Amino acid sequence: MAKKRDKQQQQKKKKKKKKKKKKKKKLHPATPTTSPVRKRFRVGTSGWSYPDWKGVFYPDDARPGEFLARYAERFDTVEVDGSYYRTPTPNDCRRWAGAVPDDFVFTLKLPKLIVHGGGPRDRNLVDENIFNWDAVGDEGQRYAEAVAELGGKCGAIMLQCPRYPKRVYSSWQQFADAAFAFVDNLSFDAPVVLETRNGEWMGDAFLSALREKEIGLVMADMRTTGGADKKTSPQVHNYLVSPRSFVTGPVAVIRMIGDRYEMDRLTSSWSKTVADRSAMIAEWAEAIVTLAGKKGLDVYAYANNHFAGYGPETARQLIEELRRIEGPSP
Numbered sequence: 001m002a003k004k005r006d007k008q009q010q011q012k013k014k015k016k017k018k019k020k021k022k023k024k025k026k027l028h029p030a031t032p033t034t035s036p037v038r039k040r041f042r043v044g045t046s047g048w049s050y051p052d053w054k055g056v057f058y059p060d061d062a063r064p065g066e067f068l069a070r071y072a073e074r075f076d077t078v079e080v081d082g083s084y085y086r087t088p089t090p091n092d093c094r095r096w097a098g099a100v101p102d103d104f105v106f107t108l109k110l111p112k113l114i115v116h117g118g119g120p121r122d123r124n125l126v127d128e129n130i131f132n133w134d135a136v137g138d139e140g141q142r143y144a145e146a147v148a149e150l151g152g153k154c155g156a157i158m159l160q161c162p163r164y165p166k167r168v169y170s171s172w173q174q175f176a177d178a179a180f181a182f183v184d185n186l187s188f189d190a191p192v193v194l195e196t197r198n199g200e201w202m203g204d205a206f207l208s209a210l211r212e213k214e215i216g217l218v219m220a221d222m223r224t225t226g227g228a229d230k231k232t233s234p235q236v237h238n239y240l241v242s243p244r245s246f247v248t249g250p251v252a253v254i255r256m257i258g259d260r261y262e263m264d265r266l267t268s269s270w271s272k273t274v275a276d277r278s279a280m281i282a283e284w285a286e287a288i289v290t291l292a293g294k295k296g297l298d299v300y301a302y303a304n305n306h307f308a309g310y311g312p313e314t315a316r317q318l319i320e321e322l323r324r325i326e327g328p329s330p
Helices: 002-020 064-071 090-099 133-153 172-186 204-213 234-241 260-266 278-291 311-326
Strands: 041-046 077-080 105-109 154-160 192-195 216-221 251-256 298-303
Touching (some): 064 090, 105 133, 133 154, 133 172, 154 216, 204 216, 278 311
Parallel strands (some): 041 077, 154 192
């Protein structure tokens, strides 16, 4: 009888344990840790600190301080959006470097104070500060000292420049003189890449000036429809037609941004895809593969939440499209 009671008690304990076990919520479909093409090509997202990603990309119980390490389990590069609004400290960069594997790279934006002239909340350009060493050189030096802490994990320094009116720069030459001189003063170890919203500058002379300084071009795709529409985005159209003609430095950056205003109308949460951008993703995959034959070139592609509603899924789709075109990694 005693043996029978013991057996019944053991069975009850097992049932209680089973009840206590919570069913784990299914996360974002498994994404390859690295891009399926050669390591020179990396795919990631614009930023990693999004609370909306909890429960779909990060576990429900993940803390913000754990986000980067968990992100790096799925992607091998990230665009640091926060460095545009606040200059990171050396401790920030040491912490980031310590959270990711050795083969992970960051692309960090130069602070807004330098390229825009204003602080985080300023919408209007502060003309007298833009690339003015006397006004914002100290900020540039603090930034350079901080990002140096990333060592080889700093893949690129990005100058994300707004559209400048003629009162600021009457020509691309005037802009280039100011921007190049400022960057030269900082002597970054990592490659420098530049995004311009002044589409009229995007000619052979401007690209030649970038090549002379070995500054890579950043192409930002803010289209809302596929098909390389000339009317809405001639620069993107031309890039997709002939990607190699836009190679100006050792690194090329593609930013899949989308239309912020359109996406804000469609969703207020960045936890799922709300717009079909598969045709546009396929276009960019073809462009990346075309660039693959360029010796010594690194290509970083970043998906913004505003591109389709959920950055990690856009990045995953791009990786899958690259795999479809080129086949599995060797």
